[in-house]
Every structure is written in structure tokens, then in C-alpha cells.
Amino acid sequence: MNFRSGLLNLPNLLTLGRIAAIPLLVFFLFFDGPRASFWAAIIFSVAAITDWLDGWLARKWEVVTVLGKFLDPLADKLIVMAALIMLIPHDRVPAWAVFLILAREMIVTGLRSIASSEGVVIAASDLGKYKTIFQMVAIIGLLLHYDYYWLFGLRWELFHADMHHFGIFFFYIALMLTVWSGADYLFKFFKVIARK
Known part of the structure; x- marks a missing residue:
């Protein structure tokens, strides 16, 4: 093959x-x-x-x-x-925040379909790429969730990591970028459609 x-x-x-x-x-x-x-x-x-x-x-x-x-x-x-x-x-993520993320994805996908049917291509911004990177890092942290000691299991505070706090920190950055990139895409969509 x-x-x-x-x-x-x-x-x-x-x-x-x-x-x-x-x-x-x-x-x-x-x-x-x-x-x-x-x-x-x-x-x-x-x-x-x-x-x-x-x-x-x-x-x-x-x-x-x-x-x-x-x-x-x-x-x-x-x-x-x-x-x-x-x-x-x-209880690792708030349901309202997950709703916002899913709503943004559905809205942008719908707008892309409309734009495509009208022969319009709306360039993706770097915001979307940053959103994806922060989202991936956040989800990995939230999946790990528990406290870890990264030096062969030795319980030294220097090598201690609370993965939930790590994940939730990146999650809220990703959430902010999700809303921002969604609003940016919405603005570009209406700007392009208004010209037609």
C-alpha cells in the first residue's frame, strides 16, 4: 500500500x-x-x-x-x-464553560458552511491556532488531574505538580481565546458578507 x-x-x-x-x-x-x-x-x-x-x-x-x-x-x-x-x-471543568466552547465551535462551523456556499473564503486567524494549543495543553492537565511527584515518585515539594491547577489555568486562557477567536470570526464573516 x-x-x-x-x-x-x-x-x-x-x-x-x-x-x-x-x-x-x-x-x-x-x-x-x-x-x-x-x-x-x-x-x-x-x-x-x-x-x-x-x-x-x-x-x-x-x-x-x-x-x-x-x-x-x-x-x-x-x-x-x-x-x-x-x-x-x-467536576474538573465547569459545564457553562464547556457549553461556551461547544457553542463557539458550532457557530463557526455553521458560518464556514454559509461562507463556502457563497464562494467566500474567510482566512483563519492565528487566534484559532493559539486557542487549539492552549486547549490541548489544558485538557491534558485536566485529564491527569491528580498530584504528581515527577522525580521517581520521591515526595519532594520541589518536584510536586498539581495537574488540576495546571490544567484549569490553561483552560481559562483557552476559553478566553475561544470566545475572542469566535467573535473575530463572526466580525470577519459579517464584514465579508456585507461586501457581497
Whole structure:
């Protein structure tokens, strides 16, 4: 099989792998404990790495496909939504904040569809990229959640990390960037549509 061409090229397979990982992530998040949380964080981290890798490979090998353009953002949104929704019952994220994030994603996706049907392309801003980076870091921290001692388990305060506080700090930065980038996209959309 040639992984550089066709619908099932390596970037698309990595994206499909990200989608396939969602049920496994959800399974571990049904349990509340350090071990299940650790494995959920590992799955999400691997998914985050493949998100970067599939885009990089697609550009490098020049195998950007219509299927890839559809699947890549879908996979990102699904795994982020799954993680955030599953974290609500564990009291690791506020439900209202998750609602805002999901509402922004749905609104922007809807606006993109309308713009595309009108033959309009609205360039993505760097805000969206920063939002995604902070979101990924925040979710990994929130999935880990518990206190960790990073030097071979030695309980020295110098090597102590409260992953929930780490995650929630980045989560609120991501939330601010989510709202800001959503408002920015809304402004650009109405500005472009008004010209037509």
C-alpha cells in the first residue's frame, strides 16, 4: 500500500486513528482515579501529536485531500468535545464553560458552511491556532488531574505538580481565546458578507 497517495494516505489514516481513539478515551473517563486518568491523558496526548503530524505530512507530501480537509477538523472537534463533556461529571471543568466552547465551535462551523456556499473564503486567524494549543495543553492537565511527584515518585515539594491547577489555568486562557477567536470570526464573516 502506498501511504503517500490515495484516500487512505498516512495523514488520513492518522486522522481516522484519532477518531477511533475517542471511544477508548471515553471508556477511561467513565472511571475516576489516577490510573484511568493517566491512560486517558496518554490517549489524548497521542491524538494531539497525530493532529500536528498528519497536517505536517499532508503539506510535506502534498497529499491534501477533500476527505482530509473534512476529517481533520472533525476529528479535532470530536476528541476535544468528548474529553470536555466527560470531564464535567468529575467536576474538573465547569459545564457553562464547556457549553461556551461547544457553542463557539458550532457557530463557526455553521458560518464556514454559509461562507463556502457563497464562494467566500474567510482566512483563519492565528487566534484559532493559539486557542487549539492552549486547549490541548489544558485538557491534558485536566485529564491527569491528580498530584504528581515527577522525580521517581520521591515526595519532594520541589518536584510536586498539581495537574488540576495546571490544567484549569490553561483552560481559562483557552476559553478566553475561544470566545475572542469566535467573535473575530463572526466580525470577519459579517464584514465579508456585507461586501457581497
